[in-house]
Amino acid sequence: MSLSQHAQQICDIxxxxxxxxxxxxxxxxxxxxxxxxxxSAQSTDAQVNKLTRRLFAKYPTVEAMAELSVEELEEQIKxxxxxxxxxxxxxxTCQLLLSEYGGEVPKTREELMQxxxxxxxxxxxxxxxxxxIPAFAVDTHVLRVSKRLGLAQGSTPDQVEAEITALLPAxxxxxxxxxxxWHGRRICHARNPRCGECPLAPxxxxxxxxxxxxxx
DNA sequence: AACTCGGGGCA
DNA sequence: TGCCCAGAGTT
Numbered sequence: 001m002s003l004s005q006h007a008q009q010i011c012d013i014x015x016x017x018x019x020x021x022x023x024x025x026x027x028x029x030x031x032x033x034x035x036x037x038x039x040s041a042q043s044t045d046a047q048v049n050k051l052t053r054r055l056f057a058k059y060p061t062v063e064a065m066a067e068l069s070v071e072e073l074e075e076q077i078k079x080x081x082x083x084x085x086x087x088x089x090x091x092x093t094c095q096l097l098l099s100e101y102g103g104e105v106p107k108t109r110e111e112l113m114q115x116x117x118x119x120x121x122x123x124x125x126x127x128x129x130x131x132x133i134p135a136f137a138v139d140t141h142v143l144r145v146s147k148r149l150g151l152a153q154g155s156t157p158d159q160v161e162a163e164i165t166a167l168l169p170a171x172x173x174x175x176x177x178x179x180x181x182w183h184g185r186r187i188c189h190a191r192n193p194r195c196g197e198c199p200l201a202p203x204x205x206x207x208x209x210x211x212x213x214x215x216x
Numbered sequence: 217a218a219c220t221c222g223g224g225g226c227a
Numbered sequence: 228t229g230c231c232c233a234g235a236g237t238t
Contacts, residue, residue, distance in 0.1 A: 025233090047224070081221075082220090116235090119236085
C-alpha cells in the first residue's frame with residue numbers, strides 16, 4: 001500500500017471516530033478568533049473561553065481593544081497562563097492591525113506571522129477557522145500523533161506540516177487537523193496512549209500491546 | 217537548541 | 228506534589 005493510501009485510510013477512520021471535530025474556541029469575528037488563539041497557547045480552550053466571554057463583551061473589536069494599555073490588558077486576561085506575555089503581544093498586535101492593516105485581520109500566513117504573539121500554529125488556525133482557507137496547523141498533539149501513525153517522519157512542526165500537506169488533498173487539511181488533535185486528547189496521549197482501545201491500532205506502526213510503554 | 221513565561225490538568 | 232502542556236520570542 002502506498003503512503004497516500006495509508007494516509008487516506010487513517011483519515012477515513014478518524015472521520016468516523018470524530019465526525020464533529022472542530023475548533024473549540026468561542027468567537028464571532030476573525031479578530032476575536034485571532035485574540036482567542038493567541039490566548040490559547042499552553043492553555044485549555046475552556047479556560048480561554050471563560051475569559052474571552054468577559055473580554056469580548058466589553059471589547060469586541062480591534063478598535064475597542066486597542067484602547068487598553070498593556071497593564072489594563074493584563075488585568076483583563078489574568079487567569080490564563082503566560083498572561084503577561086500575551087497581554088504585551090495582544091496590545092502590540094491591535095496597534096499593528098490598525099496601523100498596517102486598516103483594522104482587518106490579514107489573510108496570509110506571512111502577514112499573520114508578522115503580528116506579535118502569532119506564530120506558525122496560530123496563523124494557520126486563524127486562516128483555517130476564521131477564513132476557511134486550507135491550512136494545517138501543527139501543535140504538539142498533531143506532531144506526536146502524525147508521527148506515531150506514520151503520516152510524517154520529521155522532527156519539527158514545519159517538516160510535519162510540509163509532509164502532511166503534500167500527502168493529503170487541501171480540502172482535508174482543516175478537518176484532519178482537528179481530528180488528530182481530538183484523537184491525541186482522547187486516546188493517543190503523550191505518555192500512556194490507550195492503544196488497547198484505539199480503532200487505529202491495526203493500522204498504526206507505533207501501536208503497543210497492553211503493558212508496553214512508548215519511548216517518545 | 218535551550219530557556220522562559222504561568223495557571224490548569226492529571227497521575 | 229510534580230510534571231507537562233491545543234506556543235512564541237529571545238538568547
